[in-house]
Amino acid sequence: MEERGHxxxxxxxxxxxxxxxxxxxxxxxxxxxxxxxxxxQDSDTVSLAVIIYSLSKLIEREHYLEDNWYKFFKxxxxxxxxxxxxxxxxxxxxxxxxxxxxxxxxxxLSGGLRDFIGDVFRKAKINKASKMYDKGISLExxxxxxxxxxxxxQEYSGTRMSDNNLNVTMSIKERIKLAEEIFK
Numbered sequence: 001m002e003e004r005g006h007x008x009x010x011x012x013x014x015x016x017x018x019x020x021x022x023x024x025x026x027x028x029x030x031x032x033x034x035x036x037x038x039x040x041q042d043s044d045t046v047s048l049a050v051i052i053y054s055l056s057k058l059i060e061r062e063h064y065l066e067d068n069w070y071k072f073f074k075x076x077x078x079x080x081x082x083x084x085x086x087x088x089x090x091x092x093x094x095x096x097x098x099x100x101x102x103x104x105x106x107x108x109l110s111g112g113l114r115d116f117i118g119d120v121f122r123k124a125k126i127n128k129a130s131k132m133y134d135k136g137i138s139l140e141x142x143x144x145x146x147x148x149x150x151x152x153x154q155e156y157s158g159t160r161m162s163d164n165n166l167n168v169t170m171s172i173k174e175r176i177k178l179a180e181e182i183f184k
Contacts, residue, residue, distance in 0.1 A: 008087040026056035038135035047099045054124040
C-alpha cells in the first residue's frame with residue numbers, strides 16, 4: 001500500500017474524532033482520504049474513505065438508531081484500532097483484512113439496523129465515487145474501484161455534470177480570438 005504513513009496519520013485522527021463523535025471532522029478526513037485515493041487509485045484507501053464517511057453519517061444520525069447500534073459502534077472502534085495497529089506493524093495484509101472485516105460487521109447485524117447501515121454504506125460508496133470522478137478519474141474506473149454499478153454513479157453524477165455545460169464547445173472564431181489573446 002502506497003503512503004502508509006499518511007493513511008496511518010488519517011486513521012489516528014479518525015480515532016480521535018470517533019471518541020469525540022465529531023462527524024464533521026470525519027467527513028473532512030474522508031474527503032482527505034479520497035483525494036489521496038484519487039491520486040494513487042488504491043482500492044484499500046478508497047474503501048477506507050467509504051468507511052470513514054459512513055461512520056460520519058452514522059454518528060450524525062445516532063439518535064435514530066436502535067440499541068444494537070452501541071454494540072456495533074464498539075466493534076467499529078475496535079476495527080479502526082486494529083487498522084492502526086496493522087499499519088504500525090507495516091502489515092498491509094492485516095490492514096486489508098481489517099478493511100474487509102468492516103463489511104462483516106454489517107453482515108452480523110439484523111433487521112432494520114442492518115438495512116439502514118447497509119444503505120448508508122452504499123450511498124457513501126456512490127458519494128466517494130463521485131468525488132473521485134470530480135478529481136478526474138473516469139466513471140468506469142471509479143465504479144470498478146468501488147464496486148458499484150456505472151448506472152448508479154452516472155445517476156448520481158449526471159445532474160451535476162449537466163450543470164457544468166461540458167458539452168458546449170466554442171466556435172472556431174471564438175477559439176481563434178482566444179488564442180490571439182493568449183499570444184499577445
